[in-house]
Amino acid sequence: MHPRRSAQEVLLCDLCETVPLQSHCKLCHLNLCINCVGKHLSDSSKDHNVVPFIKHIQPTPNYPKCPKHAEKHCELHCEECNIPVCITCVSSGKHKGHDMSDILEKLSAKTESLQKDLEELEKRIYPRYEEMASGVQTEKAELETKYGKLTTAADQQGELLHREIIAIVNQQKSAITEMKTKHLDALNKNTETIAQKMAELKQIMSDLKSMLKSNDVSLTSTYKSRNSEFRTLPPKVRVTVPSLSAQKINKDQLNEMFGSLPPLSINTEHGDTMKSAEAVSSPPVKPLLDEPRVTATIDTGYKKTLFGKLSSVSCLSEEQVWTCGENDTMKLLNLQSELLTSIHTKSEYTPQDIAVTRDGDLVYTDNYDNTINLIKNKQIQTVITLQGWRPRYVCCTAGNDLLVTMISDDRKQSKVVRYSGSTEKQSIQFDDQGRPLYSSDNNTKYLSENRNLDICVADRSASAVVVVNQSGKLRFRYTGHPSNTGQSFNPVGITTDSQSHILTADYLNHRIHILDQDGQFLRYIHCDLESPWGLCVDIRDNLFVAEPITAKVKKIQYL
Structure with a gap:
């Protein structure tokens, strides 16, 4: 033995x-x-x-059988011939002078490549196709409205010209219907093209998953990536809906007076080519400090009370921050607590929240008159006025959109809405099972966009940080560190940094939680904080924390 x-x-x-x-x-x-x-x-x-x-x-490797020597298994890979070979193949001299590598090492490299391809297809490429398909469906859904307006215009002109123009009216309606049919045909063809590509992508992703599970070297060694083919998105069809130009009534010139429709414009644009995952630039890695430290303290001048008046802080630069709190005055302060600028809200009521745009302009939400306002050169412009909803908290995205949390007038619904200028682009309210993503009361719901385009909301009433992806699908909920079961998690302010960390203020526990982009707890920031509330991060990843009770903003280095 x-x-x-x-x-x-x-x-x-x-x-x-x-x-x-x-x-x-x-x-x-x-x-x-x-x-x-x-x-x-x-x-x-x-x-x-x-x-x-x-x-x-490790499981026993599934070595492929040698096609030339049936009794042998290929344990090597010929780099020059790019094929698996057995020992007999090598000793035969046919691969003399060729570089050989271990087949398992080749499998490992190929598997890693497959995993990267699958990840890019699932997380970056396929969602873009979904987005394109959704856009075409939206445009198709709006056809009736847009072409209905054209038909109405034709009817109005027909009523003015009465019987003498009935024939022309019918002729124009026929032209509109034909254009609508062509428009719909163009969009349907575009939809078919996108759907075909999406089906191919699904099959490729399914095949890759099967290959990864099978551990079959013969399959993985012959795999060729098609990701570059799909990075170039399908052509996008743009159809310009014409408008009806009308003339004053003149019986002798009825055809000219009625107005004409220009030909339907159908243009096919070349699809955008997405950068590969490797080509997307990554920020330099900044490790977390073992001991974060306060590098500056700003006295905002707001009242110091038990419940606190200072609420929000937003970075204009490393040296200047906007603040708002107890009254209608929004203050721009430097690190020496000097007041640089102050602006009063249009309604003369306290702003609900503030944010700084990529252009350096200030945005504020007003819960009194249900408006979202932009301040440029000290001039206030109301860009959005809500009906049936009240704006709460706001943040500016990397794409210069606005994300706003809001609550319905009856306080039974909450949602996040994305705006481009004054146009609503996206509404996020329910998960895939139709359940509300956010609590429905009027409590605090600060939000921030992460570097990976996730939307992070600190839902205080739910005692959770709720994170959805760019499309609005729920990724995870963070409800506090599992070891602290006896302490209630009380998230208020929230922000993100260049490392895709999520930072949220735990108001009642006097600390900041730092999470990674997938919701894994990393560590706390304490720094003698007293009931931290609003948060923001500047371009160098310095953290600014608003303390309502002390009416101070602390600048903290934690990376």
């Missing part, structure tokens, strides 16, 4: 050869018992990597 095996084939430690093994050092290729792990790690001259033995055990 083997000296290191018992009658029941128990594997023993490679060092003491008496105790059953439990761990494995990947660097030294040694199996270790619990007693010998400490001794082995005491050798600090090497960067040992000790893992549980069960994680070291």
